Amino acid sequence: MNTLDATVARAVPLVDPGPEVPVVPAHRLRPGVRENEISRFGHQRWELAHLQHTDTASTKAFLWSNFPEPLRDSFMRIAWALINIPTPDVLHARLGARSRSVVSASSVMTALTGFRKFARWLDAQGITRLTDVDQEMLEKYAAYLGEKGFTDGHDERQLFALTRVWAYAPHLLPEDRLVMPPSEDPGAAIIDFLGDDFSRERGENREVVIHPATMSPLLVWALRLVLDLAPDIIDAHWAWRRLKTNIRPSNAAPDDGLALARAYLQHLKKNGGTLPAYIGNAGQRLANHRRAGAADQRPLINISFLAGQLGVTRHQVEMALLELGPDFGGPPVADGAALPVTVTGRIDGEVWAKTIDFTEAQPLAGHLTVAALLTIGYLSGMRPEEVLHLERGCSYQEEREDGTVRYRITGRHFKGVTDADGNTLPGGEIRPEPWTVIELVDRAVKILEQLHDDRLLFPRSLTVRTLQPAHAEIRAEGLNPNRFIGRIKAFIDWANATATRLDRPHELIPADPHGPITLRRLRRTVAWFIYRRPGGRIALGLQYGHVGTSLAESYGGRTKADMLEILDFEQTLALADALAEASDRLSAGEKVSGPAAGRYIAAADEFATRYAGAFATKGQMKALRNNPRLQIFEDPEALLTCNLDPYQALCDPDLAKDTKPSMRTPNWNRCNPACTNISRTDTHIERAREQLAELDTHCADPRLPHPIRRRLELCCASREKIIQTHEGAAGRTADEDST
Numbered sequence: 001m002n003t004l005d006a007t008v009a010r011a012v013p014l015v016d017p018g019p020e021v022p023v024v025p026a027h028r029l030r031p032g033v034r035e036n037e038i039s040r041f042g043h044q045r046w047e048l049a050h051l052q053h054t055d056t057a058s059t060k061a062f063l064w065s066n067f068p069e070p071l072r073d074s075f076m077r078i079a080w081a082l083i084n085i086p087t088p089d090v091l092h093a094r095l096g097a098r099s100r101s102v103v104s105a106s107s108v109m110t111a112l113t114g115f116r117k118f119a120r121w122l123d124a125q126g127i128t129r130l131t132d133v134d135q136e137m138l139e140k141y142a143a144y145l146g147e148k149g150f151t152d153g154h155d156e157r158q159l160f161a162l163t164r165v166w167a168y169a170p171h172l173l174p175e176d177r178l179v180m181p182p183s184e185d186p187g188a189a190i191i192d193f194l195g196d197d198f199s200r201e202r203g204e205n206r207e208v209v210i211h212p213a214t215m216s217p218l219l220v221w222a223l224r225l226v227l228d229l230a231p232d233i234i235d236a237h238w239a240w241r242r243l244k245t246n247i248r249p250s251n252a253a254p255d256d257g258l259a260l261a262r263a264y265l266q267h268l269k270k271n272g273g274t275l276p277a278y279i280g281n282a283g284q285r286l287a288n289h290r291r292a293g294a295a296d297q298r299p300l301i302n303i304s305f306l307a308g309q310l311g312v313t314r315h316q317v318e319m320a321l322l323e324l325g326p327d328f329g330g331p332p333v334a335d336g337a338a339l340p341v342t343v344t345g346r347i348d349g350e351v352w353a354k355t356i357d358f359t360e361a362q363p364l365a366g367h368l369t370v371a372a373l374l375t376i377g378y379l380s381g382m383r384p385e386e387v388l389h390l391e392r393g394c395s396y397q398e399e400r401e402d403g404t405v406r407y408r409i410t411g412r413h414f415k416g417v418t419d420a421d422g423n424t425l426p427g428g429e430i431r432p433e434p435w436t437v438i439e440l441v442d443r444a445v446k447i448l449e450q451l452h453d454d455r456l457l458f459p460r461s462l463t464v465r466t467l468q469p470a471h472a473e474i475r476a477e478g479l480n481p482n483r484f485i486g487r488i489k490a491f492i493d494w495a496n497a498t499a500t501r502l503d504r505p506h507e508l509i510p511a512d513p514h515g516p517i518t519l520r521r522l523r524r525t526v527a528w529f530i531y532r533r534p535g536g537r538i539a540l541g542l543q544y545g546h547v548g549t550s551l552a553e554s555y556g557g558r559t560k561a562d563m564l565e566i567l568d569f570e571q572t573l574a575l576a577d578a579l580a581e582a583s584d585r586l587s588a589g590e591k592v593s594g595p596a597a598g599r600y601i602a603a604a605d606e607f608a609t610r611y612a613g614a615f616a617t618k619g620q621m622k623a624l625r626n627n628p629r630l631q632i633f634e635d636p637e638a639l640l641t642c643n644l645d646p647y648q649a650l651c652d653p654d655l656a657k658d659t660k661p662s663m664r665t666p667n668w669n670r671c672n673p674a675c676t677n678i679s680r681t682d683t684h685i686e687r688a689r690e691q692l693a694e695l696d697t698h699c700a701d702p703r704l705p706h707p708i709r710r711r712l713e714l715c716c717a718s719r720e721k722i723i724q725t726h727e728g729a730a731g732r733t734a735d736e737d738s739t
Contacts (some may be wrong), residue, residue, distance in 0.1 A: 014173050015081045017041040024050045028102070030057065041080060051105035055478035056388050056457055058573055060105055062112045070128035072118040081113055088167040102423040114161025131175055135182045138162065142183070153284040159183055207524040208514040215525055217509045218517070219378065221495040223440065225371035229345040229352060230447045233364045236449060238360035239339040243308030251314050257312035261320035263308055268331035276302040279357055295473035305337040305358045342687050347502060363494070365451060370491040371463060372444040373484060377522045380437045384481040384519035385414050389428070390457045395445040407442040408434040481519050488517045563639030572625045578634045579607035582641070585681050593729040594679035596643035603630050603643065635668050639684045639722060642666040643677050650675040685726045692719040
């Protein structure tokens with residue numbers, strides 16, 4: 001160590017922890033972590049979940065044993081500094097910095113993963129010391145990342161991990177320091193290293209919308225379980241739990257248990273009863289445990305069901321059955337083990353199941369949980385963590401003075417929740433303004449409260465535990481969002497199997513082309529539906545407009561109204577699509593008619609001139625969204641385009657009132673053919689001709705009742721008038737219309 005380094009070392013204590021020093025400082029530890037569970041610096045396994053304070057925390061371990069050995073000690077000291085020392089000011093001063101003084105568990109894991117990737121690359125280059133790394137080597141590493149074909153976000157995170165090492169240099173031993181990455185040079189830009197196509201898009205706007213062909217039937221089945229099938233599933237779940245609870249453990253076997261089992265079997269034999277059997281997946285799994293090639297093909301008797309009925313041990317039931325002999329010599333075996341539940345739920349008037357089997361109860365409870373999760377997450381606009389932290393009693397009704405009812409939900413939120421120093425609060429906080437939701441969300445909450453007695457609506461206790469967790473693992477009370485990816489897939493498989501069984505092919509849920517359904521995709525999808533399906537309806541007649549209103553009411557009073565940003569983003573995209581389509585129609589030579597024809601042409605021209613083919617910034621998107629001349633709205637089912645001017649919109653029921661119009665989108669359900677906001681192109685007229693031909697076919701049916709025929713004839717007359725008016729007026733230019 002030279003004189004300068006020695007002086008710095010005396011002024012700033014350098015990071016060199018002993019093997020027994022805790023990895024996580026006491027003030028950052030998750031509540032309830034015991035002393036012997038805390039990871040120590042010398043351990044090869046660091047549990048980073050000790051930094052998480054949420055109810056959905058799960059094991060987040062980093063293993064140093066698979067880290068290149070020559071560089072391991074250096075990066076362990078760097079990682080300890082990252083957790084224990086506040087973020088250096090140099091990172092706060094970066095352009096567009098989003099750094100906090102305390103690094104979260106997920107950011108620590110991302111950094112450590114980046115360290116490992118970099119160390120492995122260095123090891124492959126034959127470099128075993130950080131002091132041997134220069135800026136040229138760092139440029140080669142950036143090029144290597146680009147060649148691997150990772151996403152832009154991944155590559156930037158890997159490079160930022162190295163920036164962290166450089167930033168912590170004053171706290172590190174000389175052999176642990178790294179030169180300044182070339183990407184941090186004041187004259188450099190990230191695109192110099194990651195390419196001109198680099199994009200830093202973040203947040204929900206980059207989430208892929210769930211395809212409508214998938215989302216619509218998925219929501220149908222979710223709402224069906226919540227609204228129609230929930231009572232049956234809840235009754236079956238509690239019947240199953242009572243049976244399971246009544247099974248005596250082997251160390252508490254009743255003295256008369258074997259006698260009870262014998263007597264019961266004799267009773268069944270005498271009175272023509274049947275023995276319960278395993279069916280479905282459970283039966284298949286147990287059957288696979290039989291010896292390969294065994295000739296025994298008898299049904300597998302449901303020992304648990306019998307033990308629960310009699311209040312004895314499984315072993316006592318098995319002993320009683322063995323006494324029946326290899327040929328049973330006793331009661332026949334049933335097709336399953338039906339629970340004592342009367343199924344009342346119906347689908348289109350038909351009972352959805354004759355019985356609910358013992359083996360079906362817990363999977364069905366899991367499907368009902370997923371259905372409630374989809375209902376709450378999709379129709380409330382909450383983030384996954386916000387939904388999964390909802391507690392019993394969170395939903396309530398609020399009756400206003402005007403007689404209207406609002407459904408409110410209180411709960412925790414996490415994004416943007418910081419302490420006085422600007423650090424993220426790991427446990428979040430109770431949201432100051434409750435969420436405003438629709439009745440279906442309140443129904444889903446109430447269903448979950450009937451399904452179990454836990455504090456959280458989505459507790460881990462509903463999980464099927466096949467293996468006991470390792471002693472070192474973290475298992476919080478709630479479920480992690482990632483755990484629901486497989487559960488949603490299982491729900492879809494069940495729904496498709498049920499649709500097939502009930503001969504409802506139109507309700508099959510197709511696979512989403514963009515992969516698994518995740519909770520993060522729900523927020524973006526509902527915003528897309530609100531603005532891409534004007535006037536469209538969710539299953540069971542629920543209007544998307546009602547959902548949009550509740551979302552706006554929930555987020556309108558917040559300083560960081562992030563859900564409104566997503567809604568605005570989708571509204572802008574929908575508006576841009578309508579304008580682009582208008583421009584394409586005019587370029588193709590289509591004619592325009594209607595009182596707003598001139599405004600339609602002018603809007604398409606302005607959009608093509610200012611926006612078409614260009615990348616729009618947030619400011620430009622806002623300008624596009626708020627430009628009164630560009631308010632063009634399309635509905636695939638309508639025979640017109642609405643060129644919305646709120647002051648002339650006859651679909652606004654409050655238009656006659658002496659108030660400022662507040663409409664931002666047209667109300668397609670109240671569309672008035674006399675409105676001056678209407679324009680039509682040849683595309684609309686082609687749709688009208690198709691509808692007219694279909695109506696003529698129906699009218700030609702001699703068996704058609706007169707009232708229906710009369711109604712169809714009026715519809716035909718309406719379509720004919722639209723076509724004639726367009727053909728007589730089409731071809732007007734913007735100049736002609738203005739005169």
